[in-house]
Amino acid sequence: MKKISTERKLLQYALYFKKSILIGVICLVLAVALELTGPFIAKRLIDEHIVGIEDQWYQVETKDQYTVAYDGEWYKRVDRLDGTENTLAVATILQVNRSYYFVNEELPTTGNREIDGGQLILKSPEQTYQVEAKSLSLAQLFRFFQPEIPSIYWLLGIYVGLLLIAAAFQFTHTFLLQKSSNRIIRKMRNDLFTHIQRLPVQYFVNQPAGKIVARVTNDTEAIRELYVRVLATFVTSFFYMAGIYVALFLLDVRLALMCLLLVPIIYVWMKLYKRYGGKYNKVVRSTVSDMNGNINEAIQGMSIIQAYRQEQQTSNDFEKLNERHFTYQRKLVRLSALTSWNLVNVLRNIAFVGFLWYFGSQSLGAEGVVTVGVLYAFVDYLNRLFQPITDLVNQLPQLEEARVSAGRVFQLLDEESETMDTGKIKRYDGHIVFDQVTFAYDEGNDVLKDISFDIRPGQTAAFVGHTGSGKSSIMNLLFRFYDPQRGSITIDGHSTKDWSRQQVRSHMGIVLQDPFIFSGTILSNVTMHDDRISREMAKEALKAVGADRFIEKLPKGYDTPVKEKGDSLSMGERQLISFARALAFDPAILILDEATANIDTETEQMIQKALEVLKRGRTTLVIAHRLSTIQQADQIFVLNHGTMVEQGTHKELIAQGGQYYQMYQMQQGSVKVSAM
Structure with a gap:
């Protein structure tokens, strides 16, 4: 399958x-087009209405505007002649230095001029003229300008109107692009977070939480900058430059072709920046993730850390990451310093040198035909041309940072996820069968070897064994956090692989040795914001496990806020809430993963009493260290290094005198010793 870039x-x-983005781009094109009419309007205003009086003037008989x-x-x-006037004579108005002169004959308006006494000497490419000229006073000169004033006001009014319309289009363009950008990032973050919840548990085992958090927060924020600023800048600059080049070609083809040399220079620079900036940004973004993971840990x-006085070692580990981040950020700063103002200023200066050479050597001599308006328009457009170039170059660091961040985000999105199927299945009875199940977290290192057992509905089964014997792995397989490499697992005769992972877990409840409490209230930690669990059901579950004894002493009772991980509660209190959470969902299969290991004896006895009532009608699987808590279990399975070594009831296993008997004797002995 071809990899998508x-x-x-x-x-x-x-x-x-795309709809709102397209509308925004159309508004941008219109805004750019309207804004770029300014130099053309200025050119017409200068050439036709300001310096336009320097021309031939015909004597007429009738008066008009x-x-x-x-x-x-x-x-x-x-x-201004419309062809109907009767002309009597022709005169010419010419400017020499800062003064205007009236000549009573027709003269060309191009060529070098000078005044000698009352004589005007005009040297044109064809011939040299020497004629009598009258200097125009300021009042006389103003009369020649007066017919142009209404047109000047009209053009200025049009220009202001166009700028206001362009501003409205520019606002719409900016608003729509930024709105679309934020909606894109919102969707991307939702997709990313949803995808994370679908990833297999093994992914989270191999990835530090801080790195995943960095991709959801820091990296998506960098991408947001891409859509909000970088993309908007590139789109704006592209259309702005395109419009300027169109205008330059309309004014002078040769100069426009000279200015086109800027395009390949910018393109080459962007490719170079992408090569080196991308490499540096990958290290920077990766280091940021490592730093997040380090800080989180x-x-x-x-x-x-404080108990073992490891503050200095922890600081040293962080400093190594911080130093790497600093080093590559410095490289990025150095690379950016070569661009931005430096590169643009060099290009701007070269362009103006070329502009001066072009007009100075070819257009300002005696044969020159370039008007002041054209000259002004060129200077204006050249100045405008370098603004989008500056914007483009200045956004290169953000572009590469966003591109690298996007690569990291899409790498996470490309991780193979589990199929989500939350379709309801009938509540099963809880008949669990493991048939010759072999499982390994890492290939070649089996943690379960040929495990087989049969637990009937409503039975209580206990799994015991030393650390690493495979007890928790059995529960991981039953919950379909993982699937076995060999063998089968069935519930009520159905292979767990026939159902989705969500369906398998839909009628299971679990209580872990180290319960996880979410930020919220005590009740919300039981209901888990599930509409199926009412407030009263949650209270009944808490009362059933005896949690009401400490909850009712709290200031806000069942609505008491709890902090992250429930640090304001004792281990026993957290365990009771976790137990009530499992019971509130009325599971067909209840799993207690060493749930009483960290609870005091009094609380344990209270839970045992509640269990006698609550385990009726459901299959209960218990992982226990305290063998005294499982003596009433219907079946006890003894594991050793991933193999099933013994199984039976408490009495049967004691009678066998095997491993279970030895473990029981050790615990009984420890109890006696501790009681002495």
Whole structure:
């Protein structure tokens, strides 16, 4: 199967919200188009209405909005004639230095000019003219400008209107793109968290929690920056540059072609940055994950760290990660320093040198035909061209950081997950059969070897053995946290593989040796926010296990808030809540994984009494260290290094005098010793 690139996957997420993104891009194109009309409007305003008076003026007989009174006669500019006027004579207005001169004959408007006394000398490519010229006073000059004032106001009004419309489109574009970006990240985080819950338990055994947290939080936040800022910047810059190049080609093809040389330079630089920046960012993001894992482990084990005075060693471990992070961040900073202002300034200066050479050598001589308006438009567009280039280059660090983060997120999303099927199945009776089951967490290292047993519905079965004998592995297989490599496991004659993992667990309850308490209240830790478990059902379950004795003494009773992991409660209290949680869901199979190992004798006796009532109608599996708690079990299975060495009732096993008998004698002996 062909591997999909990170960029393609990012695009696929963007396509979920393509409608709003498309509207935003259209608004962006319109905003850019409207904004880039400014230099063209300025060019027309300068060439036609400001310096446009430097032209031929014809003497006419009738007065209208475009005629100007001079020396008792009416004059009209050549481009204002509509073909119906009767022209009497022609004159020319030319600018020399800062002054304007009126010449009573037709002269070209291009060429070098100078004033000698009252004579104007004009050197054009064809010939040299020397004519009498009259200097225009400020009042006379203003009269020649006066017909252009309404048009100047009109053009300025159009430009302001276009800018306001462009601002509205720009706001819509920004709002829609940022809204879409946040929706993309929300979906990505939901997908990621949902996917994490579908991953097999083995994945979490091999991955520190801090690394997984970093991908859900830090890495997705970096991707959010990609969609919110980087993507918006790249899209805006692309259309802005495209619009500027179109305008430059409309003004002068040769200069536009010269400016096109910037494109391959930027492209090459982006490829180089991607190569080195991507490599550095991979180390940085990986180190951030390692740091999160290190911090998470240190916080959880802080009591042990302080008890064994390992603060310095822990700090040293963290400092190694921090130093690596600092080193590669410095490399990224150095790489970015070569771009941003440095690169853009060099390119800008080279471009303006080329611009000055082009106009200075070819267009400002005697034969030059470039107008002031065209010159202004070129300078304006060149200045505008380097703003999106600056934005592009400055976003390269964020782009590479987001790309690397996206790769890490998609790597997690690509992890093979379990099939989710929450379809309801009939509550089973709880007939459990293991038939020659062999299982290994790591290939070649079997922890269960040819295990077989049969537990009838409603029976209580206990599993005992030394640490590492395989007791918890049997429960892991029954819950389908793992599947055996060989053999079969059936419940009521159905192979557990015939049901989804969720369906297998739907009628099971478990109480662990170290119960997990979630942030919330005591009641919410029993109901688990499941609508099927009412408040009253949760209270009954807590009362059934005797937890009401300590709960009713609390200030808020059953609604008392509990902190993360239930640190405000004792181990026994946490165990009772965990026990009530399992009972509230009324499981067909109840598993007690050394559930009474950390509970005092009085509490244990209370739970044992509750169990006698609650285990009726359900199959109960007990993993126990205290053999005194399982003497009434219907079956007891003795494990040793993954094999079944003995099975029977308490009396039968004692009578055999085997391993169970020895374990029982040791515990009885320890009790006697401790009682002395």
